[in-house]
Amino acid sequence: MAPVKEQIGLIKKLVPEAKKAAFLYCSAEANSVLQVKQARLAAEAQGFETMDATVSESSEIRQVVESLKGRADVIYVPTDNIISASMNTVSMVANEAKIPVIVGEEALCTGGGLATYGINYYRLGKQTAKQAEEILEGRKKISELPVGYQDQYDLIINEDQVKKLGIRVPDELKKTAKFVKTQNKSK
Structure with a gap:
């Protein structure tokens, strides 16, 4: 099980001005639905306004992420197969809107997510x-x-995303983070 609560905690540390968190996931994936329930509880406990951004297939991802422009300050993506396969699209559209993406595992981070606590x-x-x-x-x-x-997770931060989004990584996170770069998935 991914450390969802800790992943949501990264929002306050990396995007302290964020107020509205969107959860991007495939509504047909039971594992994603479960993780989003946990993420919603953690986010609301930290004072975030939350919204779902669901897809049922990969062809909907671009449109759904575009719909978050001006509505979400940050996106959270759980470990989700459909979103993972299209993470480069998620990242491209979110970057255009300057929306950071906190993710559920390292491959999503190297796919263009900003950061995660990963297994x-x-x-x-x-x-x-x-x-x-x-x-x-x-x-x-x-x-x-x-x-x-x-009980121990790796902090992964995508240094390419840090630069693109102008994120300031607190010194406390720099000490323990594994910094990665975005892997180009385009063909």
């Missing part, structure tokens, strides 16, 4: 291996293991 898949693999070891050695049954969550 470290190496650490996740080690955590999973420990659980598998307990099962294989007969110390535990699968039914006895709780759902595992990471």
Whole structure:
């Protein structure tokens, strides 16, 4: 599970003037719907006005992001397959409108998102291996293991987006962030 609350917390740190947060996601993806529910709770608890910006297919993404111009100060994208596949479009349109995009994982960040707290898949693999070891050695049954969550996440910041949007990264974040660049996905 992505650290949605912490991701929403990045808005206050990177876009402190933001008041209105839009959630861009595919309404047909159950994982996205769940993450947006969590994001909405976290955003409203921090005083943001929230709005949904949903798509049912990738051909709708440009129009939906364009509709946020003048209405949203920041966009949040959860780990969503449809949006991920078109992140370069999201980024291009959001950049034109000077709307930062906080995202749900590192690939969305290198696709053009501004920042995320993301799962470290190496650490996740080690955590999973420990659980598998307990099962294989007969110390535990699968039914006895709780759902595992990471307690440490990587802060990822896209330095290209920082420059394009004129974002000031606080020193406290610079110390722990992994800075990445946008990967060109256009063909």
